Amino acid sequence: MQAENTTSLRFHLNGSDKARYSPGDTVTLPCSLEITGYNGEILQLETLLFHNEVPVSKEETVLQKNEFINPKISFVTPQKDYTGYLVKVIVKDEEGKELATDTTAIDVSSSWVKFPRYGYLCDYESSIHSEELIQQMNRYHINAIEYYDWHHLHHEPLPEGMTAENLSDWTDWAGRKISHETLSRYIAAAKEKNMVSMAYNMIYAGTDSFFKDANGNPTPPCQWQLFFKEGNPKGKGPFLFTMGDSPSGDGHLYFVNPLHPEWQNYIFAEENRALDALGFDGWHGDTIGEFGEMTGADGEPLGYTEDGTAIYLVKDTYRSFLNNAKKALGKKYLSFNPVGAQGNEQANTSHTDVLYAEFWPWDAARDGELFNTYHAILREVERSREDSKAYSFDGVGKSLTVKAYINVDSKEEFMNDAAVLLMDSVSFASGGGRLELGNGNHMLHTAYYPDDKILMSDTLQKSIVRMYDFSVAYENLLRDGQYPIENKVEINDTPTSADGKSFTIWTYPKEDSEYQILHLINLRNNDNRWVDEKGKKKEPEIQKDLKVKFYTEREISSVYLASPDFSDCESLSLSHEKGTDKNGKYITFTVPALQYWDMIYMK
Structure with missing residues (x-):
């Protein structure tokens, strides 16, 4: 008696071909399909699109036997803008019997700013397979990339005299070699996936060579520097930070007054020069956090509010700086990180395109609650949306991207699944996003990105894929004015x-x-x-x-x-x-x- 034929089939959706689609775009879903013991000549693929609980469309595809290996499914997106969908594909045999299913999600949005999904890059060696890392990040629907420490020096992002016509490699402050070709490949691959490329840099800092000439003499930018105000318990003299050993002697960051007009003119021109030369889509501005009252080099306040009140806290300069920066950037995007969420109120009520904040447990919210609990993070996401309503293009407020180093001191081989997934749950439920994924399948756990060596386990990777699928499929219930x-x-x-x-x-x-x-x-x-x-x-x-x-x-x-x-x-x-x-x-x-x-x- 002949043994009964048994079909074994494994079917998996490998995400979608882009991180974001405009209404009416064509979506392609790459799939992997392994089948044994099947004697049929065709397979039927039924593709269902859901918006929340509502079925939106159904399409059927017939695969001939020679198409069983690595099939692709294509369909046209609906016309409704700023909408998330769950995509379900059902595999059936010739007689319509269900053999397997899988799901993914797509974001139909003509711009990334309503539902930002931030990732990062920090490795720019010439040997990097740029397109492969971008493809891996695309599986998480990342639609904006922070290019961390891609630049030459903080005050000179692109080496002096370099333009789009004469690009060559350079080194950063730590002596890392930055391949301009790797950067260009990243940016081109990201553009193919509808991801925007945001060039990281401090908004108010320069390294040693900016403040001393070759003979060790002070330079004119010294007049722009920040100094600890007399009586500030956090320090005396110029406000600076030691980054580490630097072959070029540029291991210190000296901070300048963000409101100084000469500094603004200088750094806006430098940023625009770099963005234009390399094809970046915008500037991701950074800070170092709040360190108490400061003065300018002349001992005077940093500036004055509209009612004439003296400004001594750096965080109170942010709105004015950001609005001037946005104006100088023109059509380019601007995002900004008020570290510790200090000055978040200023960022929320500025003309930055998206909101972003790096949290530390010792910093406190405007109501005094320390940012050391899930609840404190959730409340800041809520406040940011409320603050920014009048500054958002649709009037419902902006969604705050949360950066927080979960396993900051861990020496384990892998990230802790529970810590990561609980923080993601809180951030997404509150209406925010996360900055945690980058460099392909890596996950951030430390403040200096190149030191990030702790990986995700296979189990966590699978959970994170589902977490980000969920955040896209239900974005209109999670962060659309709720x-x-x-x-x-x-x-x-x-x-x-x-x-x-x-x-x-x-x-x-x-x-x-x-x-x-x-x-x-x-x-x-x-x-x-x-x-x-x-x-x-x-x-x-x-x-x-x-x-x-x-x-x-x-x-x-x-x-x-x-x-x-x-x-x-x-x-x-x-x-x-x-x-x-x-x-x-x-x-x-x-x-x-x-x-x-x-x-x-x-x-």
């Missing part, structure tokens, strides 16, 4: 908190005009501190069959659950019941499982 609400939430027999207390399930409700949204973040066996210096955070214990009571005065017609942790990011419909008690009207529903983060959205 605002926090104070609806009461109860979960039977489970400790909960509304502010992310340690060892609880964090219940975080939000809403917009169409949905009420409940984020559940699992801190049941972890504390509420995001810094995991040694990489010791625990994988959350999966919570099952959570019976949720959500109080609401809105009329709820349907309830959906979506998560990056299961079901390939697909939305599941949940049955619900309505009731009233002494606390008001409510609905109840059961969440089948919670690992890191679940999003329940109610229509």
Whole structure:
């Protein structure tokens, strides 16, 4: 008797061909397909597009036998701008029997600034396979790249006299060789993927050779320098920072007054020269954080506010500097990092194209809360969106990109999965983004990017792919004008908190005009501190069959659950019941499982 034929099939979507699409663009989905024991002549591929819970389109593709290896699926994006979609592909045999499925996501946005997804690059050796690293970053839908320490010197990003017509290699302050051809390949490959290339540089710093000539004499820029104001407990004399050993003697950063008009004219011209020569799309400005009151070299205030108040804090100079920088850059983009989120209010109310902040646990928010907890990060993302409403092109506010060094002192081989995924969950649920991925499949854990040697495990890589798929597919529920609400939430027999207390399930409700949204973040066996210096955070214990009571005065017609942790990011419909008690009207529903983060959205 002949043995029954058994088909074995593995199907995987390798993301999409670009990080971002304009309405009406053609999407190509590269796939990998391995099949054995199949005697059919064709396979059927059904491609479904979902916006939140709503099916948008369905397309069918027939593969002939000679097309089974590495097939590609193509379709045209819908015309609605600034919209995220989940893409599901179902593989069927000749008779229509389902053999395999997989999902990915696409972002249909004519500009990157509404939903920024930042990544980084920091390796510019001539041997680098630039296109391969860009392709790897594309799988995470990265649409903006910070080119860290690509430049020659902070005050002279491109060596003197160099233009697009006479580019050659150069060294940075640490003596690292920067290949201009590698940079050019990165920028060209990024452009092919609809990623923007942002040239990193400090907004207010120069190295030793800027302030002393070849004979050791002071140069005119010394008159632009910052000095610690008398009585500042953080220092005396000129404000400087030692970076490290430098073959050229440029191992120190000396800081200048951002409001000095001569400095602004100088650095804006230098940045534009570099951006034009190499084809960068914009400037990613950086700072070193807040170090108390400063004066100019003449002992005078750094400037004055519109009402005549003297400015001594550097963070109070940011808005004016950024607005002048944006004007000088013209059509080029501007992003900015107020380190420690100090001066974030100024950045939020400036004309920068996107918002970005690097967090440290010892810095404090405007209300005094230290940035050492998940809740503090979430609140700053919320405040940034609120601050920036009037400065955003669509009036709903800008989405803050969160940079935070999770495993900053770890000596482990790999990043800690739980620490990374919990911080991502909080950042995305609050309406923000993350700067953590770069140099291909690397993940940032230290402030000097070239020192970043801790990798993601295979398991974490897979989880991060799903996390970023989720953030794109549901971007219109995550960071498209949603605002926090104070609806009461109860979960039977489970400790909960509304502010992310340690060892609880964090219940975080939000809403917009169409949905009420409940984020559940699992801190049941972890504390509420995001810094995991040694990489010791625990994988959350999966919570099952959570019976949720959500109080609401809105009329709820349907309830959906979506998560990056299961079901390939697909939305599941949940049955619900309505009731009233002494606390008001409510609905109840059961969440089948919670690992890191679940999003329940109610229509």
